[in-house]
Amino acid sequence: MNAANHMGFIVASYAAAIAVVGVLIAWVTLDYRAQRLRLADLEMRGVTRRSGPVRSERAIEQAKEKA
Amino acid sequence: MAIADLANPSRFLSFANRTIPWLGGLTLIVFAYGIDQAMLAPDDYQQGATVKIMFLHVPSAWLGMLGWGVMSVAALGTLVWRHPLADVAAKAAAPIGAAFTLLCLVTGSLWGRPEWGTYWVWDARLTSELVLLLLYLGVIALWRTVEDPSRAARAAAILTLVGAIDLPIIKFSVDWWNTLHQGSSVFRVGGSTIDSSILIPLFIMATAFTLLFFTLHLAAMRNEILRRRVRTLRLLQASAAS
Numbered sequence: 560m561n562a563a564n565h566m567g568f569i570v571a572s573y574a575a576a577i578a579v580v581g582v583l584i585a586w587v588t589l590d591y592r593a594q595r596l597r598l599a600d601l602e603m604r605g606v607t608r609r610s611g612p613v614r615s616e617r618a619i620e621q622a623k624e625k626a
Numbered sequence: 627m628a629i630a631d632l633a634n635p636s637r638f639l640s641f642a643n644r645t646i647p648w649l650g651g652l653t654l655i656v657f658a659y660g661i662d663q664a665m666l667a668p669d670d671y672q673q674g675a676t677v678k679i680m681f682l683h684v685p686s687a688w689l690g691m692l693g694w695g696v697m698s699v700a701a702l703g704t705l706v707w708r709h710p711l712a713d714v715a716a717k718a719a720a721p722i723g724a725a726f727t728l729l730c731l732v733t734g735s736l737w738g739r740p741e742w743g744t745y746w747v748w749d750a751r752l753t754s755e756l757v758l759l760l761l762y763l764g765v766i767a768l769w770r771t772v773e774d775p776s777r778a779a780r781a782a783a784i785l786t787l788v789g790a791i792d793l794p795i796i797k798f799s800v801d802w803w804n805t806l807h808q809g810s811s812v813f814r815v816g817g818s819t820i821d822s823s824i825l826i827p828l829f830i831m832a833t834a835f836t837l838l839f840f841t842l843h844l845a846a847m848r849n850e851i852l853r854r855r856v857r858t859l860r861l862l863q864a865s866a867a868s
Contacts, residue, residue, distance in 0.1 A: 564740070565674065565675055565676045565740045566675070568676060568679065568736045568737065568739060568740055569675060569676060569678050569679060571736050572678075572679045572682055572683070572732075572733045572736045572737070573682065575682075575729060575732045575733060575736070576682045576686075576729060576733070579725050579726075579728065579729045579732075580838065582725070583721075583722060583725050583842055584842070586721070586846075587842055587845040587846050587849060588845075590846075590849045590853075591845065591848065591849050591852070594849055594852035594853050594856060595852065597856045598852060598855060598856055598859070601856065601859040601860065601863065602859075604863070606859045606860075606862055606863045606866075607859070
């Protein structure tokens with residue numbers, strides 16, 4: 560079977576894999592950033608859980624800056 | 627740290643924060659080695675260079691099924707023990723499993739065109755794999771439709787366990803029905819029919835994809851725990867304001 564004839568199918572398969580894996584990595588990374596920002600924003604407003612505050616690094620940094 | 631300790635979301639977050647960078651690094655190394663070995667693997671005597679698609683297609687197919695397997699175990703955790711971390715594990719696995727199932731279908735289609743002369747046929751293996759993708763989309767839609775996470779988790783758990791019937795159908799479809807898709811060639815009675823020069827790179831790529839799955843799953847579980855904390859804080863904020 561001629562490799563050159565089918566190179567397009569092979570390249571398209573690897574491109575699809577890169578795209579799918581890239582989207583998954585981007586999804587978990589951006590979602591993590593968004594949740595941390597939301598959590599830090601709420602903590603800065605003084606909203607804490609009943610079990611006690613679990614401060615994010617950003618909230619701690621901002622609190623330190625204020626002090 | 628005992629495994630039971632990980633059932634506590636705060637301890638799980640701490641574990642995930644420490645583990646994800648190492649697991650991600652290991653995934654990258656195994657992928658680099660796997661791709662190198664896959665590119666060096668010889669062409670198949672019948673399929674030629676298109677056998678290189680197998681190094682993506684087969685691991686994607688396995689992970690699509692593994693994802694639903696993880697969700698099924700988590701569904702039992704939801705329904706039997708009602709543990710919130712089981713809900714988190716199930717919800718986090720769904721988009722990842724769906725993505726690998728989609729990749730399996732796309733790469734299979736691109737492999738099928740030069741080998742079979744068509745991108746798609748409604749044979750039992752391809753159709754049952756498509757059903758798995760639709761099941762994944764159904765579970766994701768269910769999670770998004772029901773606002774209360776614990777109610778959504780129970781509904782999704784039932785759908786997941788019902789959908790698990792599709793897993794043996796996918797696996798044995800090539801034995802039970804006459805399909806255009808080839809029969810089992812890796813895990814079969816009498817040993818694999820694939821030569822070791824192609825089988826070993828396939829296993830390395832499968833290991834890399836599996837590590838990627840668990841890295842992404844751990845990261846997605848961490849995100850889901852944080853999302854639930856945000857939700858709880860917003861509810862507390864709203865109740866304090868009213």
